Amino acid sequence: MKLARARAAALESTLPTLTIVVPASADRADLQVTRDGETVGRAAWGTPIPVDPGAHLVEASAPGHKAWTGRPKVNGASAAVSIEIPALEEDSAPPPTVAAAPILATIAAF
Numbered sequence: 001m002k003l004a005r006a007r008a009a010a011l012e013s014t015l016p017t018l019t020i021v022v023p024a025s026a027d028r029a030d031l032q033v034t035r036d037g038e039t040v041g042r043a044a045w046g047t048p049i050p051v052d053p054g055a056h057l058v059e060a061s062a063p064g065h066k067a068w069t070g071r072p073k074v075n076g077a078s079a080a081v082s083i084e085i086p087a088l089e090e091d092s093a094p095p096p097t098v099a100a101a102p103i104l105a106t107i108a109a110f
Contacts (some may be wrong), residue, residue: 021084026087033060034060035056036076055072056074
């Protein structure tokens with residue numbers, strides 16, 4: 001058992017990690033953060049998480065705000081990469097509207 005723990009600890013120190021930092025200025029109650037399409041829960045924000053080496057896709061979004069995308073690259077064993085989520089910009093585009101089809105024209109077609 002001690003040998004297994006020692007080997008696990010030795011292996012853990014060689015794992016590449018990615019830390020997603022959400023500063024107070026960017027934190028919002030409705031902020032959603034994903035890494036490679038998977039949700040990153042608030043408990044994992046600011047925590048080094050073991051990842052595979054290579055490029056990763058980090059996205060942040062919130063209703064009524066422009067989404068943000070980052071692409072950190074984690075190079076090899078023992079790499080420790082951190083990426084910070086900026087405050088999201090408000091989306092000034094008006095919400096999409098749905099054009100209503102004239103009801104009388106639809107009824108008349110029957």
